[in-house]
Amino acid sequence: MLLRYFYDSKLAHASYLVGCQVTGEAIVIDPGRDIEPYLAAVKAEGLWLAAATETHIHADFVSGARELAERAKVRLYLSDEGDANWKYEYVHNYPHTLLKDGDTFNVGNIRFEVCHTPGHTPEHLSFLITDTAGANQPMGIFSGDFVFVGDVGRPDLLEKAVGAAGAAEVGARQMFRSLQRFKTLPDYLQLWPAHGAGSACGKALGAVPSSTVGYEKMFNVALSHTDEATFIRALLEGQPEPPKYFAQMKRLNKIGPPVLAGLPQPEHLPFNRLDALLAEAALVVDTRPVAAFATGHLPGTINIPHDNSFTNWAGWLLSYDQPFYLIADSPAMSQIVRDLTSIGLDNIGGYFDLSVLDAWRKAGDPLQHYEVATPDQIAGQVAAGQVTVVDVRQNDEWQTGHIPNAKHIMLGYLPERLAEIPTDKPVVVQCRSGARSAIAASILQAGGVPRVINLLGGIKAWDAAGLPVER
Amino acid sequence: MLLRYFYDSKLAHASYLVGCQVTGEAIVIDPGRDIEPYLAAVKAEGLWLAAATETHIHADFVSGARELAERAKVRLYLSDEGDANWKYEYVHNYPHTLLKDGDTFNVGNIRFEVCHTPGHTPEHLSFLITDTAGANQPMGIFSGDFVFVGDVGRPDLLEKAVGAAGAAEVGARQMFRSLQRFKTLPDYLQLWPAHGAGSACGKALGAVPSSTVGYEKMFNVALSHTDEATFIRALLEGQPEPPKYFAQMKRLNKIGPPVLAGLPQPEHLPFNRLDALLAEAALVVDTRPVAAFATGHLPGTINIPHDNSFTNWAGWLLSYDQPFYLIADSPAMSQIVRDLTSIGLDNIGGYFDLSVLDAWRKAGDPLQHYEVATPDQIAGQVAAGQVTVVDVRQNDEWQTGHIPNAKHIMLGYLPERLAEIPTDKPVVVQCRSGARSAIAASILQAGGVPRVINLLGGIKAWDAAGLPVER
Numbered sequence: 001m002l003l004r005y006f007y008d009s010k011l012a013h014a015s016y017l018v019g020c021q022v023t024g025e026a027i028v029i030d031p032g033r034d035i036e037p038y039l040a041a042v043k044a045e046g047l048w049l050a051a052a053t054e055t056h057i058h059a060d061f062v063s064g065a066r067e068l069a070e071r072a073k074v075r076l077y078l079s080d081e082g083d084a085n086w087k088y089e090y091v092h093n094y095p096h097t098l099l100k101d102g103d104t105f106n107v108g109n110i111r112f113e114v115c116h117t118p119g120h121t122p123e124h125l126s127f128l129i130t131d132t133a134g135a136n137q138p139m140g141i142f143s144g145d146f147v148f149v150g151d152v153g154r155p156d157l158l159e160k161a162v163g164a165a166g167a168a169e170v171g172a173r174q175m176f177r178s179l180q181r182f183k184t185l186p187d188y189l190q191l192w193p194a195h196g197a198g199s200a201c202g203k204a205l206g207a208v209p210s211s212t213v214g215y216e217k218m219f220n221v222a223l224s225h226t227d228e229a230t231f232i233r234a235l236l237e238g239q240p241e242p243p244k245y246f247a248q249m250k251r252l253n254k255i256g257p258p259v260l261a262g263l264p265q266p267e268h269l270p271f272n273r274l275d276a277l278l279a280e281a282a283l284v285v286d287t288r289p290v291a292a293f294a295t296g297h298l299p300g301t302i303n304i305p306h307d308n309s310f311t312n313w314a315g316w317l318l319s320y321d322q323p324f325y326l327i328a329d330s331p332a333m334s335q336i337v338r339d340l341t342s343i344g345l346d347n348i349g350g351y352f353d354l355s356v357l358d359a360w361r362k363a364g365d366p367l368q369h370y371e372v373a374t375p376d377q378i379a380g381q382v383a384a385g386q387v388t389v390v391d392v393r394q395n396d397e398w399q400t401g402h403i404p405n406a407k408h409i410m411l412g413y414l415p416e417r418l419a420e421i422p423t424d425k426p427v428v429v430q431c432r433s434g435a436r437s438a439i440a441a442s443i444l445q446a447g448g449v450p451r452v453i454n455l456l457g458g459i460k461a462w463d464a465a466g467l468p469v470e471r
Numbered sequence: 472m473l474l475r476y477f478y479d480s481k482l483a484h485a486s487y488l489v490g491c492q493v494t495g496e497a498i499v500i501d502p503g504r505d506i507e508p509y510l511a512a513v514k515a516e517g518l519w520l521a522a523a524t525e526t527h528i529h530a531d532f533v534s535g536a537r538e539l540a541e542r543a544k545v546r547l548y549l550s551d552e553g554d555a556n557w558k559y560e561y562v563h564n565y566p567h568t569l570l571k572d573g574d575t576f577n578v579g580n581i582r583f584e585v586c587h588t589p590g591h592t593p594e595h596l597s598f599l600i601t602d603t604a605g606a607n608q609p610m611g612i613f614s615g616d617f618v619f620v621g622d623v624g625r626p627d628l629l630e631k632a633v634g635a636a637g638a639a640e641v642g643a644r645q646m647f648r649s650l651q652r653f654k655t656l657p658d659y660l661q662l663w664p665a666h667g668a669g670s671a672c673g674k675a676l677g678a679v680p681s682s683t684v685g686y687e688k689m690f691n692v693a694l695s696h697t698d699e700a701t702f703i704r705a706l707l708e709g710q711p712e713p714p715k716y717f718a719q720m721k722r723l724n725k726i727g728p729p730v731l732a733g734l735p736q737p738e739h740l741p742f743n744r745l746d747a748l749l750a751e752a753a754l755v756v757d758t759r760p761v762a763a764f765a766t767g768h769l770p771g772t773i774n775i776p777h778d779n780s781f782t783n784w785a786g787w788l789l790s791y792d793q794p795f796y797l798i799a800d801s802p803a804m805s806q807i808v809r810d811l812t813s814i815g816l817d818n819i820g821g822y823f824d825l826s827v828l829d830a831w832r833k834a835g836d837p838l839q840h841y842e843v844a845t846p847d848q849i850a851g852q853v854a855a856g857q858v859t860v861v862d863v864r865q866n867d868e869w870q871t872g873h874i875p876n877a878k879h880i881m882l883g884y885l886p887e888r889l890a891e892i893p894t895d896k897p898v899v900v901q902c903r904s905g906a907r908s909a910i911a912a913s914i915l916q917a918g919g920v921p922r923v924i925n926l927l928g929g930i931k932a933w934d935a936a937g938l939p940v941e942r
Contacts, residue, residue, distance in 0.1 A: 005476070219605055
């Protein structure tokens with residue numbers, strides 16, 4: 001048996017290729033939308049892709065299952081658990097097998113044993129796999145968003161992201177029961193989850209890619225509860241705000257995401273297209289690092305730096321209905337497109353390369369910048385009420401302590417709540433360390449706030465400077 | 472705790488980065504010589520590299536431990552087990568800690584517990600690691616070349632590669648005892664070995680990157696023996712020929728390999744340097760794929776295609792004492808240099824890009840080619856004794872069956888045994904599938920054999936065609 005691990009660090013998403021070297025057949029588990037890495041690995045290993053499966057209808061990225069069915073002609077093995085709301089609507093167009101608890105299927109000599117493990121979602125499956133060529137007991141479990149390293153899948157996404165009232169507690173109860181079953185598995189089994197540290201599908205995922213059933217039984221805090229009510233309370237507590245785009249992912253992955261047939265190649269737009277776009281208030285996203293944007297950018301553009309948080313903030317801030325435009329370094333474009341399409345943001349109207357900044361200046365128009373300030377530099381004005389402080393952190397972060405009189409608007413909701421921010425005074429924008437507030441500063445400025453100041457080092461630096469924090 | 476896995480597929484070598492997110496400290500386990508990937512990962516994760524360790528003095532690649540000590544100023548944690556022949560000679564120039572069985576050391580909150588596990592080598596260590604921030608029991612074991620997924624480290628390298636008589640059986644006995652100890656470890660522990668499928672440090676390594684102690688106890692055939700004598704016999708049987716360069720690696724990793732301070736940048740040589748080099752019989756290696764070389768190459772050059780076997784055959788066929796030259800596609804050069812230096816072949820005299828082939832032709836000199844033949848095309852001449860058949864496979868492959876009257880010279884020994892091959896008849900060269908014999912064909916031709924024919928599809932195709940095989 002061959003096992004290959006794929007990790008998208010921006011999505012904190014793990015997927016797996018399992019191959020049988022005897023028959024040459026291979027399967028992808030929980031594929032992401034860009035299927036090229038799987039196809040390349042299969043080719044390099046002299047295998048062929050026979051199948052794809054997923055543990056559940058993902059909410060945080062566009063699944064590659066349909067893409068694989070369409071382009072690589074694989075058979076899909078998908079869940080038939082959960083009620084009518086949780087049925088894959090596109091599978092009937094492809095060779096497929098619907099799975100229930102207790103079913104088994106084979107990929108070459110590798111046997112997949114289906115376990116229904118609801119909690120994160122009602123239709124969630126896990127797969128116990130046995131390499132029957134050399135063993136008569138399973139080697140490990142693909143646990144998807146059921147059990148992670150150090151955490152379990154959150155059961156509240158449905159309620160929070162899709163608005164299904166009461167679903168969080170129902171899910172938590174199911175999770176409790178699924179975990180009782182998990183605890184009966186042998187300790188030696190490997191545990192291969194679908195997410196790593198930083199995923200919004202849980203609250204405390206570890207940065208070790210895989211684990212074992214025995215280790216999680218001992219040290220995963222979520223598995224330590226024996227009382228159901230305590231478990232439910234603990235599980236639902238402190239979950240991060242689910243990104244807004246999650247609802248869209250759920251929908252797409254259920255009805256079947258558009259087939260890409262290769263990554264889109266957005267048009268490389270000439271400078272002379274820029275004026276008209278900005279005039280019609282099109283969304284133009286500058287992907288440069290924070291410091292470069294802060295010191296000089298085109299008026300009206302917003303900044304989502306192409307770093308490890310890019311996909312997350314693009315999902316929060318960009319539109320699935322209207323085209324948006326990018327300013328990016330040309331060589332970075334293929335990765336940027338890959339990242340955007342990984343969450344279904346296919347609607348890229350085109351991109352400008354970085355030369356537009358110089359061209360803008362040469363045309364006689366000044367670049368815009370926003371101010372930055374250290375805690376010490378701004379503390380006096382904050383204390384005197386001469387500025388409005390906007391804290392853009394998550395709710396749970398806000399609750400651990402904030403600058404007195406600050407207004408709390410989580411970054412993801414800032415565009416729709418701009419009107420709440422008074423513009424008679426300068427606006428100091430702040431997060432934990434200064435990265436999210438830089439994005440916020442760009443949104444405020446593009447939204448017409450005349451004077452925006454980003455707090456350098458965020459509340460961490462503020463607190464470290466001994467300045468007042470309301471707890 | 473953070474764990475990152477690095478894999479060099481040409482060496483089948485796994486190394487690991489372990490970091491403590493609380494203190495920011497990180498350590499590399501069994502680093503390869505190119506340390507850039509570790510430095511990049513550490514930077515991306517916001518950690519700093521505090522230490523490096525290795526399980527043993529590696530024989531199959533140049534260790535990156537010294538490179539890390541020199542350039543990243545890490546502390547080295549190295550074995551002090553084994554006799555005087557197994558002491559690291561270079562450590563005294565760097566901050567270091569020498570380790571014995573039972574020692575412990577910490578990297579941030581991560582505790583390393585040292586286990587002496589001789590067998591593959593006398594000084595071999597394994598490390599049980601505990602993430603003390605969240606657990607009071609170990610998470611897994613870095614097993615180096617002690618226990619692999621589905622195999623254990625071979626104990627005969629020392630005897631075969633370095634000529635230490637009797638060492639194989641001594642090592643096998645030690646391995647038996649080390650495995651008894653391994654069997655007392657808890658089942659749930661993860662197992663992180665230093666090699667994957669294809670490594671010459673064992674004979675049957677699995678293609679699953681990691682495992683668990685419990686799974687290996689159940690299904691690793693090497694762990695199934697309870698009788699020492701049976702175990703030793705089984706372990707020493709069927710081990711592949713150790714690559715010739717292994718002796719050199721052992722020596723370098725013990726005395727301390729030269730510090731690279733970045734990959735060498737071999738000179739891009741102009742066409743007019745070629746004539747003189749070929750005239751003085753310098754070793755010029757054409758790295759193009761087999762088919763391209765076969766149909767047109769410069770007389771006197773040999774072919775080692777830059778594929779997944781490149782490092783292995785470069786290690787067998789190139790010299791550690793004299794410079795060699797390359798013909799390569801310029802964009803591939805940085806990876807080629809990385810691969811060559813990974814086994815200490817730093818002595819790259821320079822390289823020619825692919826335009827030299829055209830230039831050669833334009834200068835009026837014909838390119839050389841060698842013939843290829845399918846089994847059916849050549850079977851008659853083989854049967855009639857009109858050609859000499861040279862089989863270049865490993866000894867164990869040869870013993871499973873060969874073409875009648877073939878001469879067996881394993882590819883790695885071909886250059887030094889050229890004189891044994893009669894040149895009065897055409898030479899048909901053959902391996903299992905035709906890839907190794909293509910390298911052999913180039914060596915024979917460069918060595919002056921007037922008519923060389925590569926058997927397409929090797930003995931596999933020969934056998935499949937129903938032609939006679941002597942078993």
